Amino acid sequence: MSKDLKFLVVDDFSTMRRIIKNLLHDLGYSNVTEADDGKTALPMLQAGNFDFLITDWNMPGMPGLDLIKAVRADARLAKMPVLMLTAEAKRDQIIEAAQAGVNGYVIKPFTAETLKEKLDKILGTAGK
């Protein structure tokens, strides 16, 4: 699998965006762009051929769940792999996110191994 994948990392906390960006770098993915909520992320996704979306849930402006729904509703983005990376841990929310069409769900605090495992699983690169 190509390591040139273009990632968009959406989180309202810049510290978390830096953490995710650094972890992606460590995994060999260096093409990472950031956005601080769904409202800024959506036009970026629509404009800039991204390959992978990692988003938080609880953000002012447009929450991550709404962003995912908007992505799935957009014909050009509908198939984009989406990983939700969030502190939201209620059972109902996880089910809601699954129904909205996430490809993976990681709860914070998380480990580098968990992130790698979910990325590999979604990208079909497990064991490679």
Added chain:
Amino acid sequence: MANVSVLKREYGACLEAMNAAFLRGDESAFLSAVDHIVQTRTPKMLSEIRKLTGDLQQALDRFSIESRLADIAENEIPGARARLTHVINMTDEAAHRTLDLVERSGPLAERTAREAAALLEAFDTYRARPPAVGFEGVARAVEAFLPVVRSIEAFLPAARADSEQIRRNLADVLLAQGYQDLTGQIIRSVIKLVEELEHALGDLTALSGGRSELTPIENNPSSAGYGPVVPGVTKGEVASAQTDVDALLSGLGM
């Protein structure tokens, strides 16, 4: 009956006219006197009804503010205290984790630097030797270089292991900083509560001062999320670890 004089002043003339018209059998004069009394009375009644309605509205407003305040005091404030205590614990944990990793990495980097310095010194000593002359000279030079080679052999794997360990520690330091996001979300929820409290108290003061415009309560969209789980505060069924999430999702066929 102090008011009788007021009544006399307001209605006396009209009542006399009404009575006179009645005795005369003058219907239109009689009815116009009745109309006059009604017209005198109605605005007063309306203003009294208005005042009553206003009082009722204020009482209802006060009741709604007071029950909001009671709910905040009973449920939200203890919850906020638990949230902030959780924040202290999280920051404490993250700071110690970071400090531990820094303390563990320092000596590794120091050891690598110290051993590299010793190697450099051995090289310098070797280079400072007089040039090797003849077969024996070359043999002596090789012999003198052997300890340096052994030192390099010992140094390289140790330096690699130390650097790898430092790299891992740095990755863990990186992850430990995630506390800022999580505690930030929790603190934000407490700030929201303080704002709500401020508005409720402000409304109560305004109401006592006669003003009655209440601050509208902002409701977040249902999709906004609840923030990080706080032990003892978060209600409902929550996933406490990634394995719970994985199990739930695989149960859903993901």
